[in-house]
Amino acid sequence: xxxxxxxxxxxxxxxxxxxxxxxxxxxxxxxxxxxxxxxxxxxxxxxxxxxxxxxxxxxxxxxxxxxxxxxxxxxxxxxxxxxxxxxxxxxxxxxxxxxxxxxxxxxxxxxxxxxxxxxxxxxxxxxxxxxxxxxxxxxxxxxxxxxxxxxxxxxxxxxxxxxxxxxxxxxxxxx
Amino acid sequence: xxxxxxxxxxxxxxxxxxxxxxxxxxxxxxxxxxxxxxxxxxxxxxxxxxxxxxxxxxxxxxxxxxxxxxxxxxxxxxxxxxxxxxxxxxxxxxxxxxxxxxxxxxxxxxxxxxxxxxxxxxxxxxxxxxxxxxxxxxxxxxxxxxxxxxxxxxxxxxxxxxxxxxxxxxxxxxxxxxxxxxxxxxxxxxxxxxxxxxxxxxxxxxxxxxxxxxxxxxxxxxxxxxxxxxxxxxxxxxxxxxxxxxxxxxxxxxxxxxxxxxxxxxxxxxxxxxxxxxxxxxxxxxxxxxxxxxxxxxxxxxxxxxxxxxxxxxxxxxxx
Numbered sequence: 102x103x104x105x106x107x108x109x110x111x112x113x114x115x116x117x118x119x120x121x122x123x124x125x126x127x128x129x130x131x132x133x134x135x136x137x138x139x140x141x142x143x144x145x146x147x148x149x150x151x152x153x154x155x156x157x158x159x160x161x162x163x164x165x166x167x168x169x170x171x172x173x174x175x176x177x178x179x180x181x182x183x184x185x186x187x188x189x190x191x192x193x194x195x196x197x198x199x200x201x202x203x204x205x206x207x208x209x210x211x212x213x214x215x216x217x218x219x220x221x222x223x224x225x226x227x228x229x230x231x232x233x234x235x236x237x238x239x240x241x242x243x244x245x246x247x248x249x250x251x252x253x254x255x256x257x258x259x260x261x262x263x264x265x266x267x268x269x270x271x272x273x274x275x276x
Numbered sequence: 277x278x279x280x281x282x283x284x285x286x287x288x289x290x291x292x293x294x295x296x297x298x299x300x301x302x303x304x305x306x307x308x309x310x311x312x313x314x315x316x317x318x319x320x321x322x323x324x325x326x327x328x329x330x331x332x333x334x335x336x337x338x339x340x341x342x343x344x345x346x347x348x349x350x351x352x353x354x355x356x357x358x359x360x361x362x363x364x365x366x367x368x369x370x371x372x373x374x375x376x377x378x379x380x381x382x383x384x385x386x387x388x389x390x391x392x393x394x395x396x397x398x399x400x401x402x403x404x405x406x407x408x409x410x411x412x413x414x415x416x417x418x419x420x421x422x423x424x425x426x427x428x429x430x431x432x433x434x435x436x437x438x439x440x441x442x443x444x445x446x447x448x449x450x451x452x453x454x455x456x457x458x459x460x461x462x463x464x465x466x467x468x469x470x471x472x473x474x475x476x477x478x479x480x481x482x483x484x485x486x487x488x489x490x491x492x493x494x495x496x497x498x499x500x501x502x503x504x505x506x507x508x509x510x511x512x513x514x515x516x517x518x519x520x521x522x523x524x525x526x527x528x529x530x531x532x533x534x535x536x537x538x539x540x541x542x543x544x545x546x547x548x549x550x551x552x553x554x555x556x557x558x559x560x561x562x563x564x565x566x567x568x569x570x571x572x573x574x575x576x577x578x579x580x581x582x583x584x585x586x587x588x589x590x591x592x593x594x595x596x
Contacts, residue, residue, distance in 0.1 A: 162308065218316065
């Protein structure tokens with residue numbers, strides 16, 4: 102997907118969020134570090150363009166909730182976790198991430214959100230669903246499904262970190 | 277990233293063996309932990325299932341409680357052992373105590389001991405991670421780190437920052453950890469106190485010595501005021517507490533003569549009216565309580581960085 106494709110997908114996802122949650126009433130967007138944060142901001146901009154209202158956004162780093170710390174070792178760089186203004190209690194939380202794969206990141210993010218408070222509802226929104234889940238977790242809103250092989254990788258590139266907006270396949274050298 | 281090595285290795289015995297980069301990793305990793313303490317649920321599941329023993333052979337309130345908060349906020353299980361009321365008072369050796377604990381499958385030991393080198397001694401003999409919470413007059417690395425974090429919070433960069441450590445440097449493990457850490461990170465460090473309370477050849481650690489507290493105040497951006505360790509004062513290091521306060525005490529009058537605004541740190545517990553006056557300790561220059569808050573974040577950072585690896589010390593169980 103090139104930048105225009107991604108932008109079109111984001112626009113549609115923003116409308117799906119509004120349709121699913123019935124407007125911006127109790128809506129908050131939370132991006133999963135790192136690239137989910139940029140996507141959440143883009144969805145937020147698309148929503149405010151369509152509805153004329155700002156949506157509160159937050160960020161979430163799931164490092165402290167990972168289940169593989171002992172296997173992989175600590176990761177020294179932990180991103181910022183920032184609750185949206187007003188918290189998540191009784192809010193409809195849209196959890197935004199770049200790629201949904203095993204479901205383990207989403208599991209960790211759900212646990213962390215529960216520790217923040219009691220959202221009225223959580224919706225999982227991802228730009229790319231690459232399949233091969235290891236946990237019973239499914240997205241509610243998907244930009245594009247890309248079933249790829251286990252030895253391939255799929256990366257979402259965002260302007261802030263990568264200098265361009267795109268979804269690319271098979272770059273094994275990154276990260 | 278490597279699969280086994282942690283950024284710090286197995287133990288934290290002091291700041292002297294660490295590189296500047298390793299110290300920066302600890303400071304940077306402490307940042308996100310500050311935010312956890314502000315949450316409603318002040319707990320993350322990172323160290324779930326890990327057992328940590330806090331082995332305190334010397335009295336401690338702040339450090340022990342701070343470690344315990346840090347451990348509990350990372351979901352570790354903790355056990356506290358003091359010298360009084362344990363088999364230590366029956367004459368058990370340090371290594372025997374630790375091996376008995378290990379036989380009950382522990383993962384980490386936080387140790388405070390009156391003897392310099394106790395943490396390193398233990399670290400070389402047991403496979404668990406060992407964290408030094410103060411060993412004699414040697415080092416108190418997490419205190420040094422939280423002081424440095426507090427300085428970085430206020431000044432941004434540490435390069436070229438002038439920090440003067442005032443008071444009983446001779447008996448102070450806090451002073452040594454501060455000196456090692458700050459010098460590695462490019463700060464200029466001074467020490468000031470009565471000559472009887474400054475170690476001989478302290479200049480060799482790369483510090484400037486001030487004989488008068490007024491000179492130190494004029495020179496420094498921040499003062500780290502040490503506690504006059506009254507329990508170690510049997511040997512007449514200072515003529516009297518009143519005289520110490522008159523000559524070396526940090527008072528409002530002295531600070532008002534400083535060219536700029538000084539930041540005042542104190543590792544606690546304070547002797548108000550001796551090394552520091554109450555209106556300074558509670559005044560606008562003081563970041564003493566912020567140090568305490570940062571202490572929990574620093575200890576969470578150290579626990580996290582040490583816990584991730586798979587420490588295996590060859591032959592640890594069989595060596596003497």
